[in-house]
Amino acid sequence: MRARVVVTLKAGVLDPQGKAIEGALSGLGFSGVDGVRQGKVFDLVTRHTDPTKAKAEIGAMCERLLANTVIESYTIEIMG
């Protein structure tokens, strides 16, 4: 079973990398950009066949390794 985890900075947490990208886009002539925030995506393959169990285990992975829950939030999407 495949799953996608998206880890993004929580609102209010400064994102200097996103700001740098915004500046670079502006420098390239893309003037219509009002904000950029960068996050991470993890595409996992798990041996679980039950989506509920897969999601629970991946949630535990996020809590322990994939996300820093002090400043980041995560979403888990089971892709079948």
Place this chain on the structure above:
Amino acid sequence: MRARVVVTLKAGVLDPQGKAIEGALSGLGFSGVDGVRQGKVFDLVTRHTDPTKAKAEIGAMCERLLANTVIESYTIEIMG
């Protein structure tokens, strides 16, 4: 208008970071993981109000800055 860009390594491109995460998950006792690949996500706010135009401009941003299209592919999702 908000949009999400997901940049992932193309199939066949080695992902040492993903491998390291897979090893770390295994070390933490998550034994059911068969593969991990890491990518990037960009959450953009654009001033375009037409989804088609927004998508076209963001596609150009991906080609020029956000993705290395030799080894990465990207998807653009307009989130309204």
